[in-house]
Amino acid sequence: MDAAALKEQFEALRAQEFHRLDEGGHAYLDYTGSGLYAESQLRRHIDIIERQVFGNPHSVNPTSSVATRLMEEARQDVLRFFDADPAEYTVVFTNNASGALKLVGEAFPFGPESRFVLLRDNHNSVHGMRIYAERRGAQVVYLRLDAELRLDPDAVIPPAGSGPSLFAFPAQSNFSGVQHSLGLAEKARSLGYQVVLDAAAFAPTNRLDLGSVDADFVCLSFYKMFGYPTGVGALIARREALARLQRPWFAGGTVDFVSVEHRVHQLRNDASAFEDGTPDFLGIAAVPVGLDFLRSVGTNAVHERVVGLTARLLEILASARHGNGSPKLVRYGPAGLEARGGTVTFNLLDAEGRLVPYEAVEESASNAGISLRGGCFCNPGAAEAAFGLASPEMLDCLRSMPPGTFTLPKLATCLDHKYPVGGVRASVGVATTEADLDRLEGFLASFDASEAAKEQATAAG
Numbered sequence: 001m002d003a004a005a006l007k008e009q010f011e012a013l014r015a016q017e018f019h020r021l022d023e024g025g026h027a028y029l030d031y032t033g034s035g036l037y038a039e040s041q042l043r044r045h046i047d048i049i050e051r052q053v054f055g056n057p058h059s060v061n062p063t064s065s066v067a068t069r070l071m072e073e074a075r076q077d078v079l080r081f082f083d084a085d086p087a088e089y090t091v092v093f094t095n096n097a098s099g100a101l102k103l104v105g106e107a108f109p110f111g112p113e114s115r116f117v118l119l120r121d122n123h124n125s126v127h128g129m130r131i132y133a134e135r136r137g138a139q140v141v142y143l144r145l146d147a148e149l150r151l152d153p154d155a156v157i158p159p160a161g162s163g164p165s166l167f168a169f170p171a172q173s174n175f176s177g178v179q180h181s182l183g184l185a186e187k188a189r190s191l192g193y194q195v196v197l198d199a200a201a202f203a204p205t206n207r208l209d210l211g212s213v214d215a216d217f218v219c220l221s222f223y224k225m226f227g228y229p230t231g232v233g234a235l236i237a238r239r240e241a242l243a244r245l246q247r248p249w250f251a252g253g254t255v256d257f258v259s260v261e262h263r264v265h266q267l268r269n270d271a272s273a274f275e276d277g278t279p280d281f282l283g284i285a286a287v288p289v290g291l292d293f294l295r296s297v298g299t300n301a302v303h304e305r306v307v308g309l310t311a312r313l314l315e316i317l318a319s320a321r322h323g324n325g326s327p328k329l330v331r332y333g334p335a336g337l338e339a340r341g342g343t344v345t346f347n348l349l350d351a352e353g354r355l356v357p358y359e360a361v362e363e364s365a366s367n368a369g370i371s372l373r374g375g376c377f378c379n380p381g382a383a384e385a386a387f388g389l390a391s392p393e394m395l396d397c398l399r400s401m402p403p404g405t406f407t408l409p410k411l412a413t414c415l416d417h418k419y420p421v422g423g424v425r426a427s428v429g430v431a432t433t434e435a436d437l438d439r440l441e442g443f444l445a446s447f448d449a450s451e452a453a454k455e456q457a458t459a460a461g
């Protein structure tokens with residue numbers, strides 16, 4: 001589709017399905033934080049749940065079977081959406097992507113002969129899996145990034161250990177927007193690993209075809225893809241890989257039987273063995289509705305649109321200059337569109353080239369009705385690489401703040417303001433328009449670092 005037709009399609013969509021953004025005066029640029037729902041999704045969901053009676057899917061009665069059918073249909077629809085063969089893959093419903101990662105981390109049979117290999121560029125919910133690996137004596141290996149925050153081409157994936165080994169990477173970085181090669185999955189499997197693909201930031205605006213990506217476990221959160229429901233995510237798992245996991249406990253809904261007298265239990269042999277307690281069956285009813293919304297817009301059209309918006313966003317950031325001609329900001333990650341998604345992180349600079357604290361930018365943008373995200377975005381590895389935070393004094397500073405006392409501004413002070421401790425992230429999605437980006441451009445042009453510092457000082461009292 002040509003650019004003008006695409007623009008027309010998405011502006012009409014914005015007016016029809018997302019006009020609450022314009023009514024509220026919002027320039028929403030935090031799609032990596034959360035997607036937004038189309039209004040018709042809510043109507044369709046209400047329509048489904050208001051006409052039928054849904055009982056607990058764990059009961060066996062007519063109302064329960066309606067809920068069970070709905071959940072099973074949702075499972076099949078998720079597999080269809082990602083081109084995952086139902087004979088090979090199944091879907092475990094979780095609360096979010098983090099819940100999916102935890103299920104794998106806590107049940108993966110790590111041992112002293114195992115390796116857990118992961119990119120430095122990962123969300124904390126992937127890094128957190130290292131605790132399970134370390135507790136069981138596995139070796140944890142981090143792969144470094146290059147100056148563009150891509151996987152360093154010289155980084156070598158070591159062969160898997162002689163025990164069960166796991167490799168984890170994000171399809172798209174929630175910090176830099178970098179899209180890591182999906183071929184890493186096949187490469188890691190050929191080296192003996194099982195593979196966790198974090199698709200949370202990638203799935204909303206890119207087609208993920210599990211017929212051609214060799215991952216054992218894929219995690220995602222549906223609110224990131226289409227805004228609603230919140231509180232439902234998925235672990236899409238190869239059946240064979242799921243069967244090799246060792247659950248650390250059982251719970252309601254996960255077992256064929258439990259005997260108190262004989263202290264035995266038997267986990268079920270399908271996805272339900274991983275769904276602890278009563279699932280969010282009404283929320284899950286909204287998942288096929290959201291998938292249908294993306295299908296109706298067209299996943300390729302969404303992708304193309306986001307590529308175009310990202311080009312404009314990068315251009316705005318590259319051309320922001322002070323009156324004296326010096327750059328108004330520093331961007332982290334790739335300058336171009338190749339192998340990247342619609343997420344860009346940067347920091348503003350004053351006219352003398354000094355960094356402006358990200359909090360001041362975030363706050364001024366908020367005052368202007370622009371939703372950005374500030375900080376490290378739960379991605380410490382990409383942040384350390386981007387900001388140069390790997391120095392030994394960083395560790396001293398982190399250790400100097402006991403639980404409950406840590407803040408990023410205190411960390412900045414401890415580091416003598418030599419490095420940024422956070423950045424500003426802008427991300428685009430299905431409802432973004434050029435007008436939102438124009439507002440960001442206007443904001444950057446009028447941003448006055450010394451005014452913002454004064455406002456912050458006043459607010460801090």
Ligand SMILES: Cc1ncc(COP(=O)(O)O)c(C=O)c1O
Nearest residue numbers: 096097098123174198200201221
């Ligand atoms: C790449 C990536 N992975 C995992 C997560 C965790 O998602 P959730 O907070 O929905 O569990 C996020 C959230 O921002 C993310 O961007």
